[in-house]
Amino acid sequence: MRAYLSAFRMRRKMELQYRGAVLGGVICQVFFGLILVAIYRAMYAGKPQEIPLSHITSYVWLQQAFFRMLLASDPELTDKIRTGSIAYDLCRPLDLYGFYYVRIMAQKMTGSLLRAVPMLVFAFLLPEGWGLMLPASAAGFAWSVAGLFLGLLCVCALENITMGFTMRTLDARGMQALLNLLMMILAGNILPLTLFPDSWQRVITLLPYAQLLDAPIRLYTGDTPPSSAPGILLIQGIWVLLLTGVGILFWRANQKRIEIQGG
Amino acid sequence: MDTIRLYLHSMRMLIRSQLQYPLSFFLQTLAQLVMEGGEMLAVILLVDRFEHLNQWGAGDLYFFFGLMSVTFYLTECFGRGITGNFPYLVRTGQLDTFLVRPRGVLTQVMCSAVDPRRITCIAVGVAALIIGSGMAAIEWTAAKVLLMAEAILCGSILILGLFMIEAIFCIYSVKSIELVNALTYGGRSACEYPIDTYPRPLRVLFTVLAPFALTLHVPGAWILGKPLFGWPEWAVWVSPVSGIVFFWVIWGCFQKAMRHYRSTGS
Numbered sequence: 001m002r003a004y005l006s007a008f009r010m011r012r013k014m015e016l017q018y019r020g021a022v023l024g025g026v027i028c029q030v031f032f033g034l035i036l037v038a039i040y041r042a043m044y045a046g047k048p049q050e051i052p053l054s055h056i057t058s059y060v061w062l063q064q065a066f067f068r069m070l071l072a073s074d075p076e077l078t079d080k081i082r083t084g085s086i087a088y089d090l091c092r093p094l095d096l097y098g099f100y101y102v103r104i105m106a107q108k109m110t111g112s113l114l115r116a117v118p119m120l121v122f123a124f125l126l127p128e129g130w131g132l133m134l135p136a137s138a139a140g141f142a143w144s145v146a147g148l149f150l151g152l153l154c155v156c157a158l159e160n161i162t163m164g165f166t167m168r169t170l171d172a173r174g175m176q177a178l179l180n181l182l183m184m185i186l187a188g189n190i191l192p193l194t195l196f197p198d199s200w201q202r203v204i205t206l207l208p209y210a211q212l213l214d215a216p217i218r219l220y221t222g223d224t225p226p227s228s229a230p231g232i233l234l235i236q237g238i239w240v241l242l243l244t245g246v247g248i249l250f251w252r253a254n255q256k257r258i259e260i261q262g263g
Numbered sequence: 264m265d266t267i268r269l270y271l272h273s274m275r276m277l278i279r280s281q282l283q284y285p286l287s288f289f290l291q292t293l294a295q296l297v298m299e300g301g302e303m304l305a306v307i308l309l310v311d312r313f314e315h316l317n318q319w320g321a322g323d324l325y326f327f328f329g330l331m332s333v334t335f336y337l338t339e340c341f342g343r344g345i346t347g348n349f350p351y352l353v354r355t356g357q358l359d360t361f362l363v364r365p366r367g368v369l370t371q372v373m374c375s376a377v378d379p380r381r382i383t384c385i386a387v388g389v390a391a392l393i394i395g396s397g398m399a400a401i402e403w404t405a406a407k408v409l410l411m412a413e414a415i416l417c418g419s420i421l422i423l424g425l426f427m428i429e430a431i432f433c434i435y436s437v438k439s440i441e442l443v444n445a446l447t448y449g450g451r452s453a454c455e456y457p458i459d460t461y462p463r464p465l466r467v468l469f470t471v472l473a474p475f476a477l478t479l480h481v482p483g484a485w486i487l488g489k490p491l492f493g494w495p496e497w498a499v500w501v502s503p504v505s506g507i508v509f510f511w512v513i514w515g516c517f518q519k520a521m522r523h524y525r526s527t528g529s
Binding site: 021024025028032034035042043044045046174175178181182184185190191195197 | 293302456
């Protein structure tokens with residue numbers, strides 16, 4: 001256990017190294033957020049919807065703030081697989097899956113928190129109808145934090161499944177790009193899931209991608225009342241177990257037939 | 264003429280080299296389709312829910328979306344040398360090799376890369392244009408076709424100019440400046456929708472500083488029969504030229520910056 005903890009800590013420190021580069025990224029992300037909010041505002045001006053505009057703008061800002069949680073991946077691991085230095089990792093007295101799971105978790109968690117804090121502060125300061133609303137209720141906020149944590153576990157498990165494909169085919173850029181794009185659409189980054197047709201939402205919100213950010217955001221804005229929060233968290237929990245299980249089996253199968261590159 | 268032949272020859276070679284890995288190429292092309300398809304889906308779902316945006320109906324919105332994606336991805340496909348790793352060439356000092364050859368730097372950069380995977384994005388854009396033009400019941404005339412060609416051409420030149428900004432910064436600072444993405448990719452995302460969607464500061468940014476509105480939206484709106492800003496007809500033909508003017512200014516800056524260029528390589 002201690003070994004995994006220190007792997008987590010090391011990776012967190014590394015992610016904290018590039019604070020300068022973060023600033024440029026944050027400004028870009030804020031700019032994209034402003035564009036999206038402007039589009040939804042113009043749409044709402046023509047035809048107001050059942051969901052209040054403030055929920056949609058909050059949705060946009062929370063998605064932008066935790067963008068890094070969705071898309072961060074471990075470039076070292078891809079390199080190791082390609083060059084064959086993954087052999088060193090196989091010698092460690094650690095479970096390979098667990099080792100890389102805590103590493104990606106440290107990266108996604110630190111990276112997204114580092115960006116989310118300044119962005120959310122900025123979004124709070126924006127005028128009414130542009131920015132981030134306060135959470136609907138204290139209970140809703142508490143549930144949404146718990147939901148966000150489960151979402152993090154989910155996205156790490158998904159990332160490891162994607163990595164499993166890389167192990168198999170060495171160059172999985174096409175596969176990675178496909179899975180990531182699917183995630184951007186179905187996680188609600190391109191268009192808030194709350195704006196999808198209502199009949200679609202019933203299905204989409206059950207898929208694993210909706211568990212990452214959509215479920216916690218709905219708890220935050222109160223689109224999902226705190227009373228139904230335990231059910232939501234249960235769905236998230238089931239997906240975490242399922243995806244982690246599939247990932248572990250996939251990695252194990254890969255390890256049996258792994259080919260070490262290089263010489 | 265010779266330059267064009269050189270460019271076409273490079274394109275042929277580059278495309279052939281990319282097709283050496285057919286599976287990876289196929290999957291990446293498919294990924295591009297999913298990406299642009301996803302963007303289009305967002306517009307479709309928004310139209311389904313909101314029906315219109317200011318005076319623009321569903322067909323108008325698809326038309327603007329198609330105009331932007333065709334222009335942007337044609338540029339990314341054939342101008343990949345500039346939109347892709349131009350800053351990288353500066354950062355690594357690889358630009359040096361371009362300086363000793365008997366051709367202009369920009370010609371060589373243009374010849375250095377092509378991105379045929381974008382073909383699926385362009386296809387989505389064309390589909391959006393056709394659907395949009397059908398739904399908005401555009402009556403096509405020779406003048407409208409010509410104007411659209413002008414808009415796409417000038418828009419592409421504008422986008423090339425925008426991507427060159429990063430390369431210029433790179434000559435001075437070596438580090439690449441992510442912030443320029445706000446103008447390039449941000450401009451693409453924003454100007455998929457007509458300019459009057461946005462509040463004044465963004466409108467000014469995309470009309471005066473990065474004139475997407477002048478190159479694409481003004482002619483687009485005229486083709487749709489709903490002229491923007493109430494401008495007369497001749498203005499519609501002149502306004503896309505702003506893209507060329509923009510490129511010309513950036514080109515001047517680039518020439519100036521090149522005199523400052525110091526190699527980073529060994």
